[in-house]
Amino acid sequence: MxxxxxxxxxxxxxxxxxxxxxxxxxxxxxxxxxxxxxxREVLEGFTKQTGIEIIYSTFDLNExxxxxxxxxxxxxxxxxxxxDDYIIDAVIKRGLAQKLDKTQIPSFGNIxxxxxxxxxxxxxxxxVPYGAGIPMIVYNPDEIDFDIDSYQDxxxxxxxxxIAITANYRLVNGIxxxxxxxxxxxxxxxxxxxxxxxxxxxxxxxxxxxxxxxQLSLLNGEAKVALLYTSQVTSVLAENPNLKAVFPSEGLGxxxxxxxxxxxxxxxxxxxxxxxxxxxxxxxxxxFNYLGYFCTTKAADDLxxxxxxxxxxxxxxxxxxxxxxxDEQYNKNWIEFKTALN
Amino acid sequence: xxxxxxxxxxxxxxxxxxxxxxxxxxxxxxFNESKLPTIFTNFxxxxxxxxxxxxxxxxxxxxxxxxxxxxxxxxAVIGTIGAVGLAKTHYKLNKPVSYIxxxxxxxxxxxxxxxxxxxxxLLSLPFGFVTLLIAHTAFCVPxxxxxxxxxxxxxxxxxEEAARDLGxxxxxxxxxxxxxxxxxxxxxxxxxxxxxxxxxxxxxxxxNSPYFVTLPVRVYTQLKTGVTPEINALCTIxxxxxxxxxxxxxxxxxKKEKHKHD
Numbered sequence: 238m239x240x241x242x243x244x245x246x247x248x249x250x251x252x253x254x255x256x257x258x259x260x261x262x263x264x265x266x267x268x269x270x271x272x273x274x275x276x277r278e279v280l281e282g283f284t285k286q287t288g289i290e291i292i293y294s295t296f297d298l299n300e301x302x303x304x305x306x307x308x309x310x311x312x313x314x315x316x317x318x319x320x321d322d323y324i325i326d327a328v329i330k331r332g333l334a335q336k337l338d339k340t341q342i343p344s345f346g347n348i349x350x351x352x353x354x355x356x357x358x359x360x361x362x363x364x365v366p367y368g369a370g371i372p373m374i375v376y377n378p379d380e381i382d383f384d385i386d387s388y389q390d391x392x393x394x395x396x397x398x399x400i401a402i403t404a405n406y407r408l409v410n411g412i413x414x415x416x417x418x419x420x421x422x423x424x425x426x427x428x429x430x431x432x433x434x435x436x437x438x439x440x441x442x443x444x445x446x447x448x449x450x451x452q453l454s455l456l457n458g459e460a461k462v463a464l465l466y467t468s469q470v471t472s473v474l475a476e477n478p479n480l481k482a483v484f485p486s487e488g489l490g491x492x493x494x495x496x497x498x499x500x501x502x503x504x505x506x507x508x509x510x511x512x513x514x515x516x517x518x519x520x521x522x523x524x525f526n527y528l529g530y531f532c533t534t535k536a537a538d539d540l541x542x543x544x545x546x547x548x549x550x551x552x553x554x555x556x557x558x559x560x561x562x563x564d565e566q567y568n569k570n571w572i573e574f575k576t577a578l579n
Numbered sequence: 580x581x582x583x584x585x586x587x588x589x590x591x592x593x594x595x596x597x598x599x600x601x602x603x604x605x606x607x608x609x610f611n612e613s614k615l616p617t618i619f620t621n622f623x624x625x626x627x628x629x630x631x632x633x634x635x636x637x638x639x640x641x642x643x644x645x646x647x648x649x650x651x652x653x654x655a656v657i658g659t660i661g662a663v664g665l666a667k668t669h670y671k672l673n674k675p676v677s678y679i680x681x682x683x684x685x686x687x688x689x690x691x692x693x694x695x696x697x698x699x700x701l702l703s704l705p706f707g708f709v710t711l712l713i714a715h716t717a718f719c720v721p722x723x724x725x726x727x728x729x730x731x732x733x734x735x736x737x738x739e740e741a742a743r744d745l746g747x748x749x750x751x752x753x754x755x756x757x758x759x760x761x762x763x764x765x766x767x768x769x770x771x772x773x774x775x776x777x778x779x780x781x782x783x784x785x786x787n788s789p790y791f792v793t794l795p796v797r798v799y800t801q802l803k804t805g806v807t808p809e810i811n812a813l814c815t816i817x818x819x820x821x822x823x824x825x826x827x828x829x830x831x832x833x834k835k836e837k838h839k840h841d
Contacts, residue, residue, distance in 0.1 A: 267789045269789070271800050271801070271802075271803040271804055272797055272798075272800040272801040272803075272804065273801050273803075273805070273807070277632070292790060293635060293789075294788075294792065295796060295797065295800035296800060297780070297784055297796075297799050297800045297802070301784055301785065304693075305696070305785070308697065308700045309700070314706070314788060314789055315789070456618070468804070468805060472614070528804065
């Protein structure tokens with residue numbers, strides 16, 4: 238009996254190892270990103286068009302991805318990766334990405350240049366942006382009788398106990414700094430301290446601080462104004478189109494997700510083909526409509542949900558890591574702010 | 580006459596609501612048409628249909644079960660042999676070994692994950708089913724070892740001696756006497772181990788390959804883009820399967836009890 242079981246066990250393991258080996262020899266593209274980044278039709282469309290099978294592999298955190306790429310030492314299994322701006326900085330600095338061969342991506346020019354040229358890839362040699370997040374202020378014009386168009390307006394005493402904000406300490410500090418005419422990544426300690434004092438004055442207006450499903454507070458009437466992430470803005474506008482979403486006039490804190498090809502990708506050719514495919518206007522529009530992030534492919538602007546197209550003069554800054562002492566002050570501001578809420 | 584307190588009933592009701600209301604919410608919202616998890620708009624089977632078309636999700640469910648079954652089997656064999664060995668031998672090292680054996684259960688999962696990642700990379704073992712199986716078996720063994728160890732010392736030693744006295748070989752006595760007596764604790768250890776393997780994310784996300792992804796990893800990596808109600812549908816189906824399993828187990832064990840009394 239035990240012998241039989243162990244024989245079956247061994248055979249199955251052998252079989253599974255073999256099947257996974259066989260798979261790798263076909264024409265395949267191994268994609269590595271979060272779950273749910275593409276609509277099913279887009280992935281199937283690529284396979285239909287090119288015959289290349291897509292293996293969709295996922296990670297939970299940017300840091301997990303970085304760790305897996307850096308321990309792979311030459312045996313990387315991934316052909317194309319999507320990650321956030323700050324982690325791509327680390328990926329490129331450690332030499333884990335390869336330069337794109339732009340002759341294989343004729344549609345490279347379809348990219349909206351306002352989402353290019355940031356600190357992690359200033360010369361656009363490694364990355365293709367895929368969606369941007371821009372925190373926005375959303376409010377219910379039926380319940381508020383004045384126009385909100387800046388972060389500074391959040392301090393208005395008429396908004397007492399009616400604002401919902403996300404629980405991101407850097408973002409909340411950042412909007413305070415921007416309302417003072419400073420930058421999102423301020424490192425000057427006295428300036429950050431001053432922002433902390435200003436932030437305390439906001440406490441009276443705050444109704445709730447929450448990271449997940451913050452947008453629901455606008456729907457159930459708990460809050461009248463909310464500072465929301467892009468995916469939350471998209472979902473709340475779909476539910477209630479009467480709400481007004483504004484780009485604050487002081488400037489924007491943006492986050493960009495980008496594709497890059499790992500240094501030792503086995504099928505870089507397929508990765509380039511996928512990039513070319515994803516930059517086609519209709520495909521890009523389908524992706525961004527599904528994903529609910531800002532459209533980074535300019536050629537798709539006319540096809541995509543108008544809420545996902547940035548209009549006006551772009552004054553964006555990406556949140557970056559700051560020196561330890563500055564970060565400590567940001568944390569201190571945040572804790573004092575949270576204490577003031579109760 | 581003893582006074583009847585109402586408190587136990589309140590307590591039971593409170594705890595039951597606290598523990599089972601979330602399940603109910605998941606089940607109800609799996610039939611919700613809207614994507615938002617707070618407003619119930621319309622009754623629909625939309626998410627079940629989506630789930631049915633989501634090949635990736637279903638495949639990872641199958642993978643999770645496969646991995647759970649194999650890692651539980653492997654750790655049941657290793658854990659039982661280990662427990663019997665620790666009980667039958669009397670070396671000086673037995674105590675330290677039994678402590679070390681439970682280590683994978685004690686140390687934080689994330690550390691174990693990093694250790695496995697580094698170790699498998701060092702061996703240049705390709706990530707996939709085999710690495711997952713090794714990792715899962717490693718953290719499943721302690722559950723079975725502990726369960727079996729706790730019963731083995733309560734067994735009547737004379738039963739085995741009697742079998743040997745009647746001419747059974749050591750192996751025969753082990754298979755026919757000891758193993759059946761240990762079976763309930765092996766089974767309960769295995770169920771624990773299976774549950775542990777089935778819901779592991781932290782270790783799996785580090786040692787898996789693109790070709791073999793388990794369900795918890797799929798669900799967990801959805802957090803960035805938002806968990807869809809398909810997951811509610813999947814949870815409901817799994818809940819039903821679990822309920823059926825528990826009912827069958829209950830009926831079977833009741834039958835056995837009756838047999839004993841007859």
